[in-house]
Amino acid sequence: MALHVKRKWIDISVPIKENMVHWPGDPAVRIRCRRSIRKGDSCNVSELSLGSHTGTHIDAPRHFFERAQGIDKLALEVLIGPSRVIAIRNAQSITKAELKQCAIRPGERILFKTRNSRKRWMNRRFDKNFVYLAQDAAQFLVEKKIRLLGIDYLSIGVSSQGGAAVHRLLLGSGVVVIEGLDLSVVEPGKYDLICLPLRLAGADGAPVRAAIRRR
Numbered sequence: 026m027a028l029h030v031k032r033k034w035i036d037i038s039v040p041i042k043e044n045m046v047h048w049p050g051d052p053a054v055r056i057r058c059r060r061s062i063r064k065g066d067s068c069n070v071s072e073l074s075l076g077s078h079t080g081t082h083i084d085a086p087r088h089f090f091e092r093a094q095g096i097d098k099l100a101l102e103v104l105i106g107p108s109r110v111i112a113i114r115n116a117q118s119i120t121k122a123e124l125k126q127c128a129i130r131p132g133e134r135i136l137f138k139t140r141n142s143r144k145r146w147m148n149r150r151f152d153k154n155f156v157y158l159a160q161d162a163a164q165f166l167v168e169k170k171i172r173l174l175g176i177d178y179l180s181i182g183v184s185s186q187g188g189a190a191v192h193r194l195l196l197g198s199g200v201v202v203i204e205g206l207d208l209s210v211v212e213p214g215k216y217d218l219i220c221l222p223l224r225l226a227g228a229d230g231a232p233v234r235a236a237i238r239r240r
Contacts, residue, residue: 037136038081038235039147039207045080046151048179052076077230078179080147081205083222086196088229089189093196095227103172103201107240108134108218110211113156116140118186119176121161129169134218136175136237138208145209146178157182163191167198175203175220175235206235215240 039045043056052075060070077096078084083104086093111127113119119137129135139156146152155178163181166174174181174195181195181202182188195202203220217238222231 032238034236034238035211036234036236037206037208037211038233039205041075041080041232046147046149046179047076047079049151051078054079075232077225077228077232078204079232081203081207081235082230082232083220084192084196084202084204084230085228087227089192089196095225095229096222096231097224097226097228099201099222101221103134104218104220104222106134106218108136108173108175108216108237110136110138110208110213110216110237112213113137113139116156118157118159119162120159121165124162124165129166129171131170133169133171134173134175135166135171136203136206136208136211136216136218137177138211138213139177141177142208142211147205147207151179153183155179155183157186157188158191160187160191160194163194167194167200171200173201173203173218173220175206177206177208179205203233203235211237 043054055074057072059072060066085096087095141156158181182191220233220235222233225231
């Protein structure tokens, strides 16, 4: 008799809370209690104030293109399905040279685990020295026609290394970008992915709840 092993879903999104790390210049998270059972109200209701690129989030094409697609128009078929976690050895950036060794195929959903994950960055202050996606790697992934890319820090790029150009290249080519993943307890390999953003009409991005399980 075959044994059926239950495959556990792993939450790879970071908790949203006050005073959490955020991209410099973006709105900080504020959570205020507006109705409280403890204070005599019939229920609890909170007021949330946060940026559209808070914590684990997806960038919509509109993030870098004025008249482009908003977050609510992304195809669900891209956000749900097989994915692959790839461990990156380079301590500075994700490069084309390293990716050429990874046998990346058209249509893949790729999640990059870098040294960012070892730092438990979500519990620290902003670190400007995070591992980012190099421009040659971004071009390589576009040429490979991947569907989705995820990274384990708040952005795929830094301004001093062409971060805006990397975003435009990927988003302009139809690649969905997930940023702020928590891959600290995830091993490289093949997984099922569910990554659904808030359905904010016409928004440039939105926080997501993302989860994976072994295939």
